[in-house]
Amino acid sequence: MINFQDKVSFIWSIAEILRGPYKPEDYGKIVLPLAVLRRFDCVLESTKGEVLAKAEQFTGMNEDAREPILNRVSKQNFHNTSEYDFNKLLTDSDNIADNLRDYINGFSKVARDIMDHFDFDRQIDKLDQNNLLYLTIKRFSEIDLHPETVSNIEMGYVFEELIRRFNENAEAGDHYTPREVIRLMTHLLFLHDDASVLTKPGLTQTLYDCAAGTGGMGSVAQEYLLSQNPTAHLEFFGQEINPESYAICKADLLIKGEDARNIRLGNTLSNDQFPRDKFDYLISNPPYGVDWKSYEKSIKEEHEKQGFDGRFGPGTPRTSDGQLLFLMHLLSKMKPVTAENPQGSRLAIIMNGSPLFTGDAGSGESEIRKYVLENDLVEGIVALPNDLFYNTGIATYIWILTNNKAPLHKGKVRLVNAVDFSKKMKKSMGSKRNEITEEQISEIVCLYGDAQPNEYVKIFDNEDFGYAKITVERPLRLNFQVNEERLAHVVEEKVFANLATSKKKGDAGHFEIEEGKKLQTQILYVLRTLENDKVYKNRDEFTKVVKDALKQAGITIGSPLLKAILAGLSEKDETADVCMKNKTDIEPDTDLRDTENVPLKENIYDYFAREVLSHVHDAWIDETKTKIGYEIPFTRQFYKYTALRSSAEIMDEIRALEAELAEQLKKVMG
Template identity: 30%
Template sequence: MNILQYESKIWATADLLRGCGIKESEWPSFMMPFFALVMVESRLVRMMDDEKNEIGEEALSGIPKEDLYELIKDKGQGYNKYIFEKNLTLSDICKNDKSFYNDFDAYLKGFDGETKDLLGVDTGDGEKYLDIRGVITKLKAKDVLLGYTKLWSGIDLMPFNNSEITTLEEHIKRKWADISAETAGEQYTPDDVIALISEIIASKIEESDTLLKIYDCTCGGGNLLFGVEDRINEKFSRLTETYGQDWNDSLYALAKIESRFRPDSKIEHGNTLVDDKFYNEKFDVVIANPPYGVSWKGYQKDINNDKTGRFKFLPSISDGQLLFMQHLVSKLDLSGMGVVVHNGSTLFSGDAGSAESNIRKWLLDSDIVEAVIQLPTDEFFNTGIYTYLWVLNKNKQERHIDKVMLINASEKFKPLKKSKGSKRKEVDEANRLEIVETLTKYEDTDYAKVFDKEYFYFNKQAIMLTNVDEDGNSFESKLKKGKSSEKLTPIKLINGEGDLTEFTITTFDENKYGSLKDAFEQDIKPYIASLDYKEQPLVITTTKAKYWFDTDKETLMKEINGKKELLGCGKIVVKAGFKKVSKTQIERVEITVELTPDYQKDYEIIPYHKDETDNQTAIADFMGKYITRPFEYLENVVGVELNFNKIFYKPEKLRDVVDILGEIEALNEEIKGLEEGLEL
């Protein structure tokens, strides 16, 4: 019997929610607690049956019921007095309309403490997780609680094992994610992507008698974590142990409930970035699909004060993906590997010297990135963007050392016959195996390239350019040695709007301003700042000469008694400053003018060479070829960017001009025929 037949039955419960006016976006919060309820009940009943079968009919008759119940409790997978001691299930409770409310309340309170906490049975100030009590209150107010519970009680999952129930759970949670991503950037990992991640991991691990520890720092409801574990268990007899943590109350509760029915699984609640519940653990395999573009401003102080040393650099506060990446690297053991799902921003956001670029550089410097795989668009349920798998490996093969492979798998998909939200494509089994084979061979193909890691590095060389006039001269040559400017003592300053002859201002219009400082802030300072020696005539007159800027020749001009002199390219800098009263001076505004060389800071992006001498030579050659003005070297920052478009870009093939002209001629003839028809 295929368990997926229950998928439609479960979604039919939402019809009642729709009928009583509950919005579609709220359905998951009503469905999650009841799905967890029937899931727990089915597993508890099955556990009791398994225990009885293991003991045997004859031996069972000689065991007191209390001892049998203790055996069940000792398993740590949950307990319910109604189910075990009264032999009553949710279906039985729903048969009696008159006693339903009391029986249902007693049934919920009959669970063990942890299950009650996860379901949210008891109201209080603590975590409510699935908050079934809150849901019950709302359904009761709409007078549909009994009907809704009856629908769920008819979903009998008892015949199915843990793996089958997990499969159903994944399908249901996918639909929940499709209609209600509670946090922007949350992405439910599709089954085909989980399968691809599992195949990649399987290609990197070996059969062993040692425990394989798998960790997901943003495990959500556990679909990625448990999905990978199940697929690894299908391929290897090696024992596995899963660890997961999530901050979302309801998804954590689902994952926690699921974990109790697995041989060795630990799920914790909390924010991984500020409260790592597995701070003293290292793992063989790390996996994650952290939220995209989600701000970490709410816990910025905690991360700024983090003492673990896991965060080498702090990325933009608007996106925490690279915080999770750094955390995961810190959780790898000496030979560990991982696969992490990100959007494209982690590949190229941030300029050289930014935290994002520095994190990428640190990852490549550490030689932990083995490959990055671009997945097709329309792969996830609520986004159509490209997504990427970062393959991390601290135990690279010798020929992979200091290398990074890019695999453009954007065309390795099969279209879905029916879209699932934004998901219109899937990486089917044939394509998954091909991608993994390509990664294993680690050789160039038409859609995959292997690079020295330094290929992704680049120099961002800062320089200070000295602007020159049409004759190649700068005002810098007119300055005395050691001086950076020439200060003028003006008696008049004329611009396009009028002139300014007061360069020390001590009075102000008392009807307009409350003080000289107010006049300075509101009027004088903005006016001086608006003066532009290039956009409007700006002539400075001193007792000896006149100065201005000739925009045609791009030079400062000096005139004495009608004789003009070209001073070279430079700037006219006019400033206004407010001076407080002192022992020797009254309160005043001083306007100053000075001539300076025209310097301009610029940046050049230059290919990187890992040999320092070769790198400096490449920078010098670049400058000699492309920079024609005088300049000085400033700081050089090495950035890192992984650009799939640059590497795999295929220009559109242009059509032959003869073909285009032929089509135009044919269209002209067709139009001519139509016009003749209209005339008739």
């Protein structure tokens, strides 16, 4: 691993001087923008004089017209026309705040945009008032952050480690991806069945990250592709919601000479900054378990109005977790397979365990799994070791998806259990206690690429993860009897009790209540005339008895009130006749209703006969309620049964411990 800790330690020591006026959680507001500014300063140092001279020649020219001219002189995609740099700022300590602002405002537009998103200007006066601005600038001037000294990859490590330290108490969803995990992702992402895809001379491809952070995934992916093909170019695009991370990511692209406009700020789910773009490769580690209720309206509208022409056609998950929304967003950015683009696209995304199984058949989560599996988009899933991430130790998985599977793998999904492929770190970094070595990355990639069933790899058909959720009904059987106990139940029935209520006010309301009470009394009187020891076991027969009695008494009631009376006078009875909804349909007993998940590969009726009818002969399937669901029970596929120890073995161990304890007590007691 690249040794970046010395740079981090030096910059962290600068942060320590802020103690007092600043709380530790606010150090990043100073250190991160100044680290970017110092890197800009180092990059532009060698051409500073030439740029100032050329700027003098074009003083009256419009900034937009002058920018490309000065950029050519600076040999970068940005420049600075202020007379100040970090060293010159130190020559005038009395006016350092004003001079620093002059220096920042001297940058070209794209660099100013980066600094603006740090919102650093409001910190300048506070630093100056606390006599910290000069000291902070002086300390930063002592570190050389030129790319020849600190590579772009190394600088990425520096920023991510600083952010981790400044956000050690961040919620689990706000995490940064360790570089060894990104390297594993990129190996899997670029693992084509046809290796020649990546070795074409002058290959140009695009990569997109919808939750770009500081751009670490883009940097590692570019590094990997160049290692495979030195003539290749991977153009990175990304969107990031956090202004500071966005600014760092954009600064990284700017210094590498890439188009910084490829990095855009905003909420990917509610404000897609690349609405019409498609990409060759897609990679992301979106936040886990983050609530999206605050922008639910726009996402639900896109789902309902645009359907599969939008990003969220298959459905939407529960608002407490938006991971699957990011997955669908990335799927919408895949290039379709065409004659001009026969490779289609490949996608790598890290998610926790929830998207594998959360949500019953018919739920948004299940419908999304159904879509990706029935459309043969899931190539494989790799289970990662725990405790890999800085701010969370939960189980995580890399999903690899493609819209152009190799013929040999069509209709198949490979699961790779890599939970044991890690080693303990000598020193933990937050929640990160484990790391994946280069050798282990190679092992995992080989297991995934070979796709041969073994202890760590299982191969499944897409249909293996599907099931039909059937609703099993049993008939409602009731007996009926009129007695005081059951009449008390009638009185408690809501529809019957509501007879003596009114929404009207004043005399009209009072009159309606009194009339209702009178009707209640009349009904109960009629029912008591039916009171005897007879138990009716046929609902239709008893219903006729009640209707006839009420009719003879001149009482007319509606269907809801009749149902309430029957409900109060009834009890469940397995020996009673079946209750019918009509002449042909049996009424189901909702208390006996059950569901069964039938594997898609199995005949529903064979399963029903074997698993249900053999136990309850009067059951049936309500075909109108059958739903198709999908889940991926990853852990279950790799479960290994461990036999329990025998009682004799356990007793022997207990006796041995007792003997050892007795011996130690003897020594203590002398």
